[in-house]
Amino acid sequence: MTRKRADYVLLGTVAVLVMVGLQALYSASFALAMAEYNDPAYFILRQLIFAVPGSILMLAFWRIPYEVWRRFAFPVALLGGLALLLVLIPGVGVNVYGAQRWIQLGPLPALQPSEFVKLALIIYLAAWLADRPERIKSVGGGLVPFGIIVGLMVAPIMLQPDLGTTTVVVVTAIVLFYLAGAPSTFMIAIFGGIAAVTPLLLAASYRSNRMEAFLDPWKDPLGNGFHIIQSLIAVGSGGLTGLGFGSGRQKFFYVFGSHSDAIFAIIAEELGFIGTILVISLFVLLGFRGFRVAARCSDRFGALLAAGITTWLCLQAFINIGGITRTIPFTGIPLPFISYGGSALMATFCAVGILLSISRTTTQPDAEEEPEPADDPLPAGPRLAGRPRQSIVET
Amino acid sequence: MRGISLGRLATVGGVLAVLTLILTARIGYLQLVEHERYRAMANDEHWGVMRLEPHRGAIRDRHGNLLAASVATYRVLADTSKVKPEQITRIANTLAPLVNQPVEKLVTALATPPQPMLPADGQKLGDNTKITYKKTVLAERIPYTTGPKIEALGFLGIELERENVRVYPEGNLAAQLIGIVGRDQRGLAGIEADYNRALAGQTGQVLYERDTTGAEIPLGMRGVSQALDGSDVVLTIDRYIQRLVDQEADAAMTRHKADGVTIVVMNPQTGEILAMTTRPAFDLTKPNLNDPKAQELIRNRAVTDMYEPGSVFKILTMAMALEEKLVNPNTTYVDRGWVRKWDRDIVNWDGAANGTTTMTRLLVKSANVGAVWLSDLLGSERFYRYVYDFGFGRPTNIDLGGEAAGQVRTHNDPGWSPFDLATNSFGQGINVTPIQLITAVSAIANGGKLMQPHVVKQIIGPNGTRTFDPVIVRRVISEETSKTLRSMMVEVVNEGTSRAVIPGYRLSGKSGTTQIVTGRAYSDDQTIASFVVFPTDNAPFVVLTRVDRPKDSQWGGQVAAPIARSIVERLLAYYRIPPDNVKPGGLG
Known part of the structure; x- marks a missing residue:
């Protein structure tokens, strides 16, 4: 297998996202930081503390041949599972806003394992699906074990409870299963099952409150609907050009989580439609380049891993922004690369490092670099060879 | 490979x-x-809008001493939506001694469930998304020094609000003159009401961008219109004289078991009121606005209430006759003790027939028959013209609210009879206010000029000072008439009103005793006893004393004159006026 230049467009996209994110975080967080810690730089400093080792990790993962992860897939998944269980143990896990999501290890900043678990599960599933290309097409060898693996990983996240992360993990797993060649009947069965389980999920009171806030926030503008209304006011009052960087008003405690889950609302308020389009374009570019890496990877594991990571990041961005703009019900998950949260930032850096590593090993010929090989062993190859760019245009 | x-990746x-x-x-x-x-x-x-409260101006006496001033205190409020339930006991125990309230009361107040302030009716919910709660008042009038201590405790939900209160450094001094302010610091009576616009100043406001707690956003936009502090109102009142007069009024109330006492001291040269008091009074520091009886007492009755002046009015009738040169001090008339007018008899107060009497003796004896004789000489035309010129029957335009115009019925009015002219000549059948009477007497004291009385000397504001100069309304009598009459009145004091005599000083005065009309007739034992007096030459002050329904004696000369004498005696010392009989020759 040949090593090539990594996808620098992808690297550049991520770099711009992180830069924009740090700027936006400072603007969105200084008011809260001042009020709670009497230090306007409180959040931005902590984000930088994670960003520096995070980018070093990214560079390291870029250099590590991604095939290594196939070998360590199971230990990685096991470690992730254990960390998730640790969170639920009282005394080790830290409870914030009614959710048990963090581990406090001595003087180190609190870690949120579920952010890493997303990556661990993608690695494990990619390896598992790559190992048994034919067996997964059967119910006993595919659908059932797939359900068990995903269920085991998701259960502790649901217990935290963390509906947003659960959604991201489950949907990403299903996408991987689909890309690995699962029969369409399985897909129908899975979506049927989810449709059956949804009412149960809604039973949890805070979730159905969120559903009510989503359906009609104006019914209780000072209570249940307050957060979503304040987010909408931030987004809507931004207009075309925004109030100007740093000049937002909604971060003064109107928008809840202005530095973390709701940071997009502040970006929209301060930078306007131009700014929101810029951020969304960066994620579209990230998705496009990530799927391009997957499409060009001849190795089944590498392709699944690249597609899984890309799906995860794009899906999470969609669920975050969709929640803020009342396009879908709000669930508390961070906007990748931008929201305050060290664990999430480090996990996404690692994922991008792996993506870059996969991009170096693509054997699918690049038109600009080398001529297209004539002997493509896959029957589908020649038929689709000229199409990937036009079929994966917008993500 | x-x-x-x-295909699936593309899907x-x-x-x-699409998403x-x-x-x-x-x-x-x-x-x-x-x-x-x-x-x-x-x-x-x-x-958000924040009101900037101006500082209310002070009321000062003529020398700048504070009579009423505003002091900042604190009101302690609780936003119970922010008070943590487990903290209530601790907060209550800590605050109780600071705000001087029982702990239980604070606990109850702090445990009040928060009441959200909902958008006004008709306003669409959702267009107004601020969450604010009604605040519970824990304590008021907390001293300015205690406020920072409470602030320093830093209890969540406990808030301080500035509250201006009116304080009176001189206590109840000049209560009716100063008047009262409401809880909102708006003047409700007296100078506080009449000069409210000057005292209050202008409220300013700050428009600012706020966070959810209502605090101002740093570097947010703001629009400020500054508050304009209120002006100080400097009165013509002299603190010393006012204190003296208040004390004398209180003493007179007790000594004579009177229904009321009114004392006014005026500078006849300028029209400045130096002191003004009426009894019974209300307590300036603890006004009770709920009791209608107490409310009655807030009125400044020296300006708003009328009475029949009685014999004091004879000096005015005499002034008219002198000015018209109908008589001189030695002109005589024959006093038979009674005179018949319009089929009714008018007698002297003591029933005496004084025989051939000079004009000076007429005043000394306070002969009603003599006054009627003078009015016959004058005739109604001239008499009532002078009555108006002396300022009766219309307001003096003193700078105080609620002034009564008085009541004078002339020959041009329906129901008038020549009998009215006869009784008016000695002060019956005519209604005047104390301020009208002292203003008219001042014209005699100052050489013939009717001055406009006033109580405000200056208004000192942030943008400058406005001074009120003396206003001469008109000349009523000549210098000569004034001088003649003043000398005649010296005899009145020395021979007619021994209780007003101060050895060594020439004082001009006249007493009056008015029978109070009860039902349709004049009562014999219910009277208003009054007295006016001033130093004969270059008088710096005129004193009017009036006692309503004294119980020990009904005569002005016996009841009202000694009060006036006591005041004049001390004023002479206060003004450092040497006795007339030791004045070095050539200067006087």
Whole structure:
């Protein structure tokens, strides 16, 4: 297998996202930081503390041949599972806003394992699906074990409870299963099952409150609907050009989580439609380049891993922004690369490092670099060879 | 070699692309189509208004001494939505000694469930998304020094609000003159009400952008219109004289078991009121606005209430006759003790027939028959013209609210009879206010000029000072008439009113005793006893004393004159006026 230049467009996209994110975080967080810690730089400093080792990790993962992860897939998944269980143990896990999501290890900043678990599960599933290309097409060898693996990983996240992360993990797993060649009947069965389980999920009171806030926030503008209304006011009052960087008003405690889950609302308020389009374009570019890496990877594991990571990041961005703009019900998950949260930032850096590593090993010929090989062993190859760019245009 | 199916990858990419398009469309709708709506909502919740309260001006006496002033105190409020239930006991125990309230009362107040302030009726919910709660008042009038201590405790939900209160460094001094302010510091009576606009100043306001707690956003936009502090109102009142007069009035109330006492001291040269008091009075420091009887006492009755002046009025009748040169001090008339007018008899107060009497003796004996004789000489035309010129029957335009015009019925009015002219000549059948009477007497004291009485000397504001100069309304009598009459009145004091005599000083005065009309007739034992007096030459003050329904004696000369004498005696010392009989020759 040949090593090539990594996808620098992808690297550049991520770099711009992180830069924009740090700027936006400072603007969105200084008011809260001042009020709670009497230090306007409180959040931005902590984000930088994670960003520096995070980018070093990214560079390291870029250099590590991604095939290594196939070998360590199971230990990685096991470690992730254990960390998730640790969170639920009282005394080790830290409870914030009614959710048990963090581990406090001595003087180190609190870690949120579920952010890493997303990556661990993608690695494990990619390896598992790559190992048994034919067996997964059967119910006993595919659908059932797939359900068990995903269920085991998701259960502790649901217990935290963390509906947003659960959604991201489950949907990403299903996408991987689909890309690995699962029969369409399985897909129908899975979506049927989810449709059956949804009412149960809604039973949890805070979730159905969120559903009510989503359906009609104006019914209780000072209570249940307050957060979503304040987010909408931030987004809507931004207009075309925004109030100007740093000049937002909604971060003064109107928008809840202005530095973390709701940071997009502040970006929209301060930078306007131009700014929101810029951020969304960066994620579209990230998705496009990530799927391009997957499409060009001849190795089944590498392709699944690249597609899984890309799906995860794009899906999470969609669920975050969709929640803020009342396009879908709000669930508390961070906007990748931008929201305050060290664990999430480090996990996404690692994922991008792996993506870059996969991009170096693509054997699918690049038109600009080398001529297209004539002997493509896959029957589908020649038929689709000229199409990937036009079929994966917008993500 | 290809890792995965490109078709399936394209499907996933396509789904993500569709989701992205939906999201972009939604954001475009929010930011471009609905922008104005959300901007209005944002403005609605971001802009707050803060009132800037001006400092209310002080009321001072003529020398600048404070009579009424505003002092900042604190009101302690609780936003019970922010008070943590487990903290209530601790907060109550800590605050109780500071605000001087029982702990249980504070606990009850702190445990009040928060009442959200809902948008006004008709306002669409959702257009107004600020969450504010009604605040519970824990304590008021907390001293300015205690406020910072409470602030320093830093209890969540406990808030301080500035509250201005009116204080009276001289206690109840000049209560009716100063008047009262309401809880909102707006003047309700007296100078506080009449000069409210000057005292109050102008409220300013700050428009500012706020966070959810109502605090101002740093570097937010703000619009400020500064408050304009109120002006100080400097009265013509002299603190020393007012104190003296208040004390004398209180003493007279007790000594004579009187229904009321009115004392006015005026500078006849300028029209400045130096002191003004009426009894019974209300307590300036603890006004009770709920009791209608107490409310009655707030009125400044020296200006608002009328009475029949009685014999004091004879000096005015005499002034008219002198001015018209109908008589001189030695002109005589024959006093038979009674005179018949319009089929009714008028007798002297003591029933005596004085025989051939000079004009000076007429005043000394206070002969009603003599006054009637003078009015016959004058005739109604001239008499009532002078009555008006002396300022009766119309307001003096003193700078105080609620002034009564008085009541004078002339020959031009329906129901008038010559009998009215006869009784008016000695002060019956005519209603005047104390301020009208002392103003008229001042014209005699100052050489013939009717001055406009006033109590405000200066208004000292942040943008300058306004001074009120003496205003001469008109000349009523000549210098010569004034001088003649003043000398005649010296005899009145020395021979007629021994209780007003101060050895060594020439004082001009006249007493009056008015029978109070009960039902349709004059009562014999219910009277208003009054006295006016001033130093004969270059008088710096005129004193009017009036006692309503004294119980020990009904005569002005016996009841009202000694009060006036006591005041004049000390005023002479206060003004350092040497006795007339030791004045070095050539200067006097």
